[in-house]
Amino acid sequence: MVVRVGIxxxxxxxxxxxxxILENSHLIQQRTGIRLELSKVADRDWEREREIEVPHHLRTTDYREVLENSDIVVELVGGKTFAKQLILEALKSGKHVVTANKHLLAEDGKEILQEAQDRGLFLGFEASVGGGIPIVKVLRESLSSNRIKSIQGILNGTTNxxxxxxxxxxxxFEEALNQAKALGYAEADPTLDVDGWDSAHKIxxxxxxxxxxxxxxxxVHVEGIRNVELLDVELGKELGYTLKLLAIAKRVDSQVxxxxxPTFIPSDNPLAKVSDVYNAVLLEGDFVSKVMLYGKGAGSHPTATSVLSDILDAVKFMACKEGHPQRFFWSSEKLEINKNFYSRYYLRFDVPDRPGVLASVARVLADYNISIASVLQKEKVCHLSGREGQPIIPLVILTHKAYEKDMKRALEDIVKLPVVEGNPVLIRVEEEVY
Structure with a gap:
């Protein structure tokens, strides 16, 4: 079976x-019986250097040539405006589509998903989340029999x-960011990564x-790591936690x-061991319990592998779509987004080193039904002086579970206390036993 693929x-x-495709087409054919044939590759700039020379007869600057000459159209331009136009035009032309465009799918994807389903066409987006990690396929197929209780993911290699x-x-933070830029892990403008938007699109x-x-x-509630201080990373480690930029989805009854x-997780949590630019996703289902997927979350070759997986799934869909139409799971239940999280919290306050400070803070927390689990007060003196010229030290409080709204209201009152300097630090804690 010969299938024409355009990019x-x-x-x-x-x-x-x-x-x-060019280097492994023979291997793919041996394993699947499918011969993938590149039809056309469209790009605006054919002068820039690439890791491989694209044959001249495949090159074009007109995306319409790709649509005209392909059975499967692969969208890899990114962004929203042109990409959305391209995908909808391809679907309306009867072409199956594969995309890696997390930005588009997260913000404008409902129309595209519905268009593909209404027209009986394949839409693959494995490469939109996790690079080479097959998380989309796992959720759509392998765990389709399970009710998913929660998802916790390290979904951005730069921040990790x-x-x-x-x-x-x-x-x-600045030193580590500059090193990430020097190694090519971070863009010149790292906003999408360090401010959490990339992870938010994926979750x-x-x-x-x-x-x-x-x-x-x-x-989607989004916070990045731009304001993370080394002191909190070190204090969290002392308390037995590792700090990660975590993407979280949880369902409780009809709320999600x-x-x-940024999230502190116990250092024995398997996600705590995921380092450098690697990604991982920890899923919990009602029957399968916990499943973790780990691998490179970005890069040319891992992401290309996921794109090829979707291309091959599209071919299988073409071969048997009459019996197995592609469907997207839309729940018949009315689900709502819950922003009033129920979580443990790490709090750090800069306070003068004198008696009665902890009692003042604890009273405010108690007023909002927030109980203290543990306290860490370091004698290490920060390089600043308080209102009365006294040395300032970090006071760290770890709470039991509390509601987000109560915590935010408590902090509004705590910052008004005369014993608290500047703004407090709040980091959520996901506590599970492994």
Whole structure:
């Protein structure tokens, strides 16, 4: 069986897909009986250097040539405006589509998913989350028999690299970020990564697959690591925790939490061992219990591997779609986004080193039904003086579980206390036994 594959966008991932098809087409045919044939590859700039020379007869600058000459269209241009136009045009032309566009799927994907389903066409997006980790296939197929209780994921390699350097080499955020840029792990403008938006796009897609409803992206709670201080990474380690930028989705009854933020997890949590640019996803199902997937979350070759997986699934779909139409799981239940999380909290306050300070803070927490689990007060003196010229020290409080709204209100009152200097630090804690 010969299938024509056309690609729009020949950047890092697109070049990897071209190389994988050209170099491994014989292996793919041996294993699957499918011969993939590159039809056309569209890109605006054919002068830039690439890891492989794309044959001249395949090159074009007009995406319409890809649509006209392909059975499967692969969208790898990124962004939202043109990519959405391209995908919808391809679907309306009767073409199956594979995309790695997390941004588009998370924010505008409902229309695209519905268009593919209404037209009986395949839409693959394995490469949109986790690079070479097959998390989309696991949720759509392997665990389709399970109710997913929760998803916890390290879904951005850049931020994981930065936090690893802060933890293991005691670098501050800026030092670790500059090293990530020097190694090519971070863009010149790292906003999407370090401010949490990349992870937020990915957890929105995973939540849709797990719970069967389209998550309005503006409802995703997003915090990045830009304001993470080395002191908190070190103090958390002393308390037995590792700091990660965690993407979390949890269902409780008819409510679903979808959030991204710096999170302390116990150092024996398997996600705590995921270091450098690697990604991992920890799933919990009602029958399968916990399942973890681990691997490279970005890069030309891992992501290209996921694109090829979708291409081959598209071919199988073409061969038997009459009996097995592609469906996207939309739950018949009415689910709502819950932003009032129920969590443990790590709090750090800069306070004067004198009696009665802890009691003042504890009273406010008690007013909001927040109980203290443990306290860490370091004699290490920070390089600043308080309002009365006294040395300032970090006071760390670890709470029992409390509601987010109560915690936010308590902090509003605590910052007004005369014994508290500046703004407190709040980091959520996901505590599970492994």
């Amino acid at each position: 729009v966008g020949c950047g890092t991932v697109g070049t990897g897909v071209v190389r994988l 690299f930065i936090l690893t350097k802060m933890l293991e080499e005691e670098e501050n 929105a897609i995973l939540s849709m697959l797990a719970y069967g409803f389209y998550v309005p992206f503006e409802e 939490e979808v959030r991204v933020h």
